[in-house]
Ligand SMILES: Nc1ncnc2c1ncn2[C@@H]1O[C@H](COP(=O)(O)OP(=O)(O)OP(=O)(O)O)[C@@H](O)[C@H]1O
């Protein structure tokens with residue numbers, strides 16, 4: 001794992017706020033604030049896990065970095081990438097190239113394009129087919145799966161396809177939004193190992209997940225989000241024992257509620273299934 005002192009900031013998100021403008025009868029509008037003054041950063045070579053309950057704003061954080069928020073979103077705050085302001089223009093230029101995205105929803109795949117073809121986008125033409133096949137095999141997909149359309153694949157296969165579409169040279173920041181649900185343990189470990197390797201080769205990785213235990217296998221730091229706010233940014237090593245090294249009570253409760261710990265259902269907002277609900 002990366003020595004913290006060595007890791008320069010690749011991406012920083014400062015005081016991010018996101019709201020949605022909604023009509024409430026007639027022409028009256030109101031803004032619903034869903035992210036408030038959120039802060040996060042990722043260094044070169046670092047895996048940062050983002051954990052938080054469903055609806056806490058994790059996907060919106062990812063979408064704001066990529067510049068793909070819905071049109072009715074109102075955003076404020078500051079983002080910098082590589083030491084310069086991350087403007088909409090830069091986001092568009094970097095997206096899918098230096099900044100790779102593994103979306104939470106498999107609907108991001110093109111339904112009309114065979115998945116093998118989709119996984120070849122961004123590769124050099126001559127070698128694309130061979131490299132796509134190699135990636136598919138690495139992630140537990142069969143060679144012939146490349147000929148299928150998204151609707152012909154299972155949820156787990158689709159997730160692995162999404163992962164294969166983001167492993168590219170030149171990628172400096174990977175934002176993975178729940179890349180692991182529905183995939184079997186072997187493929188899960190492959191995905192985690194791959195993300196760690198991308199970081200070890202210098203990329204920054206944001207791993208959004210409900211699965212804290214899996215995230216801790218590879219994360220350097222963990223950003224804990226609740227109701228659109230940063231509760232705590234903790235070193236991954238602080239998740240040990242009874243959570244004495246964790247600063248926020250919310251984070252300690254999340255940690256103690258995991259079945260791997262003392263299975264303390266008193267704290268388990270998730271019914272003790274090991275995931276942040
Ligand atoms: N287009 C939208 N219009 C209005 N509200 C939205 C919109 N998209 C998201 N929200 C709201 O913003 C909040 C954060 O949503 P987000 O998708 O980021 O949650 P999440 O942390 O990714 O949840 P999950 O773990 O279930 O994926 C939620 O309350 C959601 O209802």
Ligand SMILES: [Mg+2]
Pocket residue numbers: 058059060104177
């Ligand atoms: Mg989400």
